[in-house]
Amino acid sequence: MNYIKPYTKKTLSRFIRTRAGETKLGECVQIASSKKTLESLKESTATFVLLGLPEDIGVRANYGRGGAHSAWEPALTNVLNVQSNSFLKGDELLVLGHIDFDDLMEHSQKADVNTDAGIQTLRKLCSEVDERVASVVQQIVTAGKIPLIIGGGHNNSYGNIKGTALGLKASGKIKAASINCINCDPHSDFRPLEGRHSGNGFSYAFREKFLFNYAIVGLHENYNSETVFGHLKKQNKRIHYSLLEDISIHEKMSFKQAVSKAIKFSGNDYYGLELDMDAIENIPTSAKTSSGISANEARQYISLAAQNKRVAYLHIAEAAPILSHIKADNKTGKLIAYLLTDFMKSYLKKQHF
Secondary structure, eight states: OTTEEEOOHHHHHTTOOOOTTOOBHHHHOEEOOSSSHHHHHHHOOOSEEEEEOOOOHHHHTTTOOOOGGGSHHHHHHHHHTSBOBTTBOGGGEEEEEEEOOHHHHHHHTTSOTTSHHHHHHHHHHHHHHHHHHHHHHHHHHHTTOEEEEEOSOTTHHHHHHHHHHHHHHHTTSOSSSOEEEEEEOSSOOOOOSSSOOTTOHHHHHHHTTSEEEEEEEEEOGGGSOHHHHHHHHHTTTTEEEEEHIIIIISOSSOHHHHHHHHHHHTTTSOEEEEEEGGGBBTOOBTTOBSSSBOHHHHHHHHHHHHTSTTEEEEEEEOBOGGGOSSSSOHHHHHHHHHHHHHHHHHHHHTOOO
């Protein structure tokens, strides 16, 4: 795991706000050995492994606004300062660290996004991001853990899916390296195979057979092209989607019904769980929306999907606190902490559909 910047107790201590009479998750979480990271994951009693992806290369390669690299530390700070109590114990979580993208990020800053050459440079760098993410996620899953992945653009769905599929196969849980995925997102991220970026992580994973069934909750009519809708409909045996307009405007179904249908579509197979923060109203992201789901609906989505024992990972993508008009945006990191802890609590209850 050469790309990992592993965290120590000393690293974490600067994020934790201790208080007499209270115990925070950060005071109880497990950490990995920097010398034998994979071995320590196998030996750990933690169910979940927290991993940061501080990059925004894929977003910029998709002509989007940068900033997704900034979600990791605010989210980590808020997660570590959640109370460790009877609802969730800190020792269920191992804080691994973040993937080191410093060299790729530095190189990406030299690319001119207003030129074809600059975009192609970013897309090549995005492919390198893919390799690092898939490698690390694969090793976490092979060790029998559930990755909780924070940050980066939604390009990282590809690495998450590939790494998880390969990890489940390596651990003998599945015969073929292929999993399903549920994604709550205004966009399908099923754009053409034109070089890697944040808009085609699922289409690349689908083509390469790491992704089998794909369910999307809350697509927006206004922000998916006719071509993309055509591709989704053509693959209707393996792709299912609901529209935000059918849920919130025309009220053809409730949000809970839409989520339940997506979970049912995944059947009894392992699946990844993705949430693009673009889906939530007024959250600073690369594509901030003024019409979307509420924060509590996002929590409900995570909680429902995490109850199934076949959920293999969680990824919170696209949050960009640095783009907030508020100088110190604590709200976004706090919301991510709610989402992560909702996932852990629901999974540990093991209430299966």
